[in-house]
Amino acid sequence: MCLGIPGRIVEIKDDTGLRMGTVDFGGVRRDVCLAYLDEDIQVGDYAIVHVGFAISKVDEDEAKRTFEILKEMSELDELEWLGDVADRSLEGGTAS
Numbered sequence: 208m209c210l211g212i213p214g215r216i217v218e219i220k221d222d223t224g225l226r227m228g229t230v231d232f233g234g235v236r237r238d239v240c241l242a243y244l245d246e247d248i249q250v251g252d253y254a255i256v257h258v259g260f261a262i263s264k265v266d267e268d269e270a271k272r273t274f275e276i277l278k279e280m281s282e283l284d285e286l287e288w289l290g291d292v293a294d295r296s297l298e299g300g301t302a303s
Contacts, residue, residue, distance in 0.1 A: 211257040213253050213265055214230035214253065215251065216231075216250055216261075225242060233274075233293065237256075237259070239256050239260065239261050240260045243262055244263070245264075248264050253270040255273075270296075275297070
């Protein structure tokens with residue numbers, strides 16, 4: 208199964224000509240390639256991330272709806288970890 212998860216962009220940087228960002232997924236932060244998105248994406252925006260690439264920009268309401276769906280999906284045994292990520296994201300949790 209392929210799954211894109213929304214995350215909030217907390218930092219944008221240039222890595223030798225490649226646009227990269229730090230994205231927060233409910234307290235878990237990962238470096239993500241932003242090359243597929245327009246230059247108009249900013250810190251605080253949400254993006255759908257798939258295998259380390261931000262593939263589309265989404266608004267906060269859409270991100271929250273997606274987290275709700277992920278939370279429901281987490282009831283499946285193999286996707287339990289999604290519930291924790293969705294809960295922390297909906298609560299606005301971030302890494303310290």
